[in-house]
Amino acid sequence: MNELVKVKFELEPENTLNSSTETLWAMPLGNNLYRLQNSPFGAYGYSYEDVVIAEGTGIPTVVGLYENSGRSTYRALLGVGVLEAKEFKKVWGKLESIGCTYEGLESNLLSIDVPPDADIFEAYSYLEAGEKAGLWDFEEAKCAHNTEA
CATH class of the missing domain: 3.30.70.2030 (Alpha-Beta Plaits)
Incomplete structure (x- = not known):
């Protein structure tokens, strides 16, 4: 069973968190794909259980939506x-x-x-x-x- 990891979202300058980034828990699926395991507070266009594309080492940065959860x-x-x-x-x-x-x-x-x-x-x-x-x-x-x- 895969363990959860953090993925990072770069936020727009004006956001509810007053922060440049937000991290969410995600399940690694392989091939730079991750299923989000909680809901974002600052990122727009993403929801719980969406599959995202994230790249980079350490805490990967989300670069796009791969599969919409319907949420x-x-x-x-x-x-x-x-x-x-x-x-x-x-x-x-x-x-x-x-x-x-x-x-x-x-x-x-x-x-x-x-x-x-x-x-x-x-x-x-x-x-x-x-x-x-x-x-x-x-x-x-x-x-x-x-x-x-």
Whole structure:
């Protein structure tokens, strides 16, 4: 069984992490291919379980997407204390009920994974509801779902 390794993303100058790079865990597949094992907080165009092409020694740098996982990624920036709030649990419960999960960074930035079989329109409406309720501001990092009606 392969052990997880880190792969590095070079980030655009304006990003939620205020950093030039981000590293994610990945499963090496051989031939410079890696399956991402967590969701990005700063990189755009990538999601959990995507297969990426990464090159270089040490921590390889991602140079492109090889295979789309069908997952979408959104980011939510929460206000102080929101993660523990009753209203957050209520709105998040709706996202969770359709299969969404999140990873948190310092409890105020969430990287939200929307699985391929989730209704993207429903997920987006819950994200908008959380924003309207003042729980978070959110952005789309990657939408891999079909959005044509």
